[in-house]
Amino acid sequence: MSHDHEPVPVTARAGGPLKGRVRVPGDKSISHRAMIFGLLAIGETKVTGLLEGEDVMRTAAAARALGAIVHHDGPGAWRVQGVGVGGLREPAGMLDFGNAGTGSRLMMGVCGSHPITTTFDGDASLRKRPMRRILDPLEQMGTVVVSQQEGGRVPLTLRGPKEAIPITYRPPVASAQIKSAVLLAALAAPGETTVIEAEATRDHTEKMLAHFGAEITVTQEGEHGRRIVLKGQPELKAAPIVVPADPSSAAFPLVAGLIVPGSDILIESVMTNPLRSGLLTTLREMGADITIEREANEGGETVCDLRVRASGLKGVTVPPERAPAMIDEYPVLAVAASFATGTTRMRGLQELRVKESDRLAAVEAGLKAAGVNCRIEGDDLIVEGSGGGPVRGGGPIATHLDHRIAMSFLILGLATEQPVVVDDGAMIATSFPSFIPLMNGLGGQIG
Numbered sequence: 001m002s003h004d005h006e007p008v009p010v011t012a013r014a015g016g017p018l019k020g021r022v023r024v025p026g027d028k029s030i031s032h033r034a035m036i037f038g039l040l041a042i043g044e045t046k047v048t049g050l051l052e053g054e055d056v057m058r059t060a061a062a063a064r065a066l067g068a069i070v071h072h073d074g075p076g077a078w079r080v081q082g083v084g085v086g087g088l089r090e091p092a093g094m095l096d097f098g099n100a101g102t103g104s105r106l107m108m109g110v111c112g113s114h115p116i117t118t119t120f121d122g123d124a125s126l127r128k129r130p131m132r133r134i135l136d137p138l139e140q141m142g143t144v145v146v147s148q149q150e151g152g153r154v155p156l157t158l159r160g161p162k163e164a165i166p167i168t169y170r171p172p173v174a175s176a177q178i179k180s181a182v183l184l185a186a187l188a189a190p191g192e193t194t195v196i197e198a199e200a201t202r203d204h205t206e207k208m209l210a211h212f213g214a215e216i217t218v219t220q221e222g223e224h225g226r227r228i229v230l231k232g233q234p235e236l237k238a239a240p241i242v243v244p245a246d247p248s249s250a251a252f253p254l255v256a257g258l259i260v261p262g263s264d265i266l267i268e269s270v271m272t273n274p275l276r277s278g279l280l281t282t283l284r285e286m287g288a289d290i291t292i293e294r295e296a297n298e299g300g301e302t303v304c305d306l307r308v309r310a311s312g313l314k315g316v317t318v319p320p321e322r323a324p325a326m327i328d329e330y331p332v333l334a335v336a337a338s339f340a341t342g343t344t345r346m347r348g349l350q351e352l353r354v355k356e357s358d359r360l361a362a363v364e365a366g367l368k369a370a371g372v373n374c375r376i377e378g379d380d381l382i383v384e385g386s387g388g389g390p391v392r393g394g395g396p397i398a399t400h401l402d403h404r405i406a407m408s409f410l411i412l413g414l415a416t417e418q419p420v421v422v423d424d425g426a427m428i429a430t431s432f433p434s435f436i437p438l439m440n441g442l443g444g445q446i447g
């Protein structure tokens with residue numbers, strides 16, 4: 001799907017209220033890491049609830065190419081026989097990560113710290129994304145960047161050192177991918193590696209390191225930051241992984257339930273890790289009627305059933321320090337803001353420019369094409385809501401190989417006067433292959 005596919009236009013139109021209950025697929029961040037830790041552990045890692053989206057399947061293929069034995073037992077059920085830290089096999093060909101930033105960047109940390117040569121590539125979207133942010137710390141750790149495209153882009157080739165060098169690193173931007181790449185590389189280095197984040201980002205790598213038996217300490221650093229210290233060259237021991245439902249996927253039915261008049265839906269078992277919950281916080285500040293019906297624990301994470309009823313929303317200012325906890329949810333938040341009363345200002349969104357597309361530009365252009373009054377000021381996105389009045393819709397909306405842009409605008413189309421057409425829905429399969437049937441099961445009209 002990721003190379004030169006035929007675009008698949010998709011249309012969403014307004015129908016009746018959304019009703020019913022759904023469970024969205026497993027978390028993408030945790031699913032990538034399940035494959036990576038399975039590869040790096042000794043023994044067999046059993047995974048349940050894995051997201052079987054294209055991005056994660058690329059990481060599974062890379063794990064196989066590096067020596068893991070990966071079995072698929074049934075829906076969401078996988079087993080990975082690992083090679084252990086230090087035991088990676090040099091892959092026979094290049095590693096094609098398709099559309100996946102997370103898979104490629106975390107695997108650069110894994111491969112770049114081992115004495116093997118690996119070549120990374122991806123689709124037209126991944127080929128535009130900055131990899132210097134990963135190559136910089138890896139070079140400090142002894143990785144040689146044998147070849148790269150301008151500005152540190154894929155296709156690129158890494159050669160790892162005989163023994164990686166432990167470092168202290170302060171990522172220049174808030175990024176769980178940078179942090180994770182350094183921590184994964186540090187597994188192959190003797191001694192302690194320290195990562196100091198000015199702003200805490202999702203902590204799935206740290207939790208999984210502890211779960212697999214590594215010595216890791218995490219302490220508060222300043223008001224919003226974290227200091228993470230990892231002891232290198234551990235023997236990681238296979239451990240079972242239960243993947244909870246992805247809050248970034250749940251965001252789509254969640255916003256749909258709020259903006260489609262008369263809706264009343266339940267989204268089951270959504271992971272509510274505080275470093276992933278910025279959207280919930282923001283929607284509640286906007287006046288969203290979201291209640292927690294049940295709370296439980298799945299795989300070391302709190303999960304909640306969220307009951308969502310259509311709500312009159314009001315515009316808010318979203319502070320920049322909340323961005324890491326909802327970085328992938330801004331496009332769909334902008335859709336919710338389109339129906340609110342008043343102005344929503346989302347501050348400090350510079351990182352959205354380097355996702356699968358320039359999401360700031362894509363959201364602004366798409367909303368304008370659908371008749372929403374919005375603008376970019378510096379790194380802020382400002383949306384003037386319709387105050388509960390109609391939003392026109394239309395299209396075709398350009399999605400730029402970006403699954404979240406495609407899904408966000410299809411959600412918009414469930415509540416607009418005219419249908420919304422997106423130019424290509426193919427990329428939805430990277431993170432949420434069941435998106436269309438799941439939304440239509442609630443009464444949506446997408447096809």
Ligand SMILES: O=C(O)C1=C[C@@H](OP(=O)(O)O)[C@@H](O)[C@H](O)C1
Pocket residue numbers: 028029030102174175176177178180202327328351
């Ligand atoms: O570590 C991860 O699993 C992710 C980190 C975030 O990227 P950045 O680290 O670039 O912010 C996020 O946008 C991505 O979808 C998943």
Ligand SMILES: C=C(OP(=O)(O)O)C(=O)O
Pocket residue numbers: 028099100101102103328355356404431
């Ligand atoms: C940014 C995303 O993913 P990645 O960086 O893994 O491509 C996303 O899923 O929204």
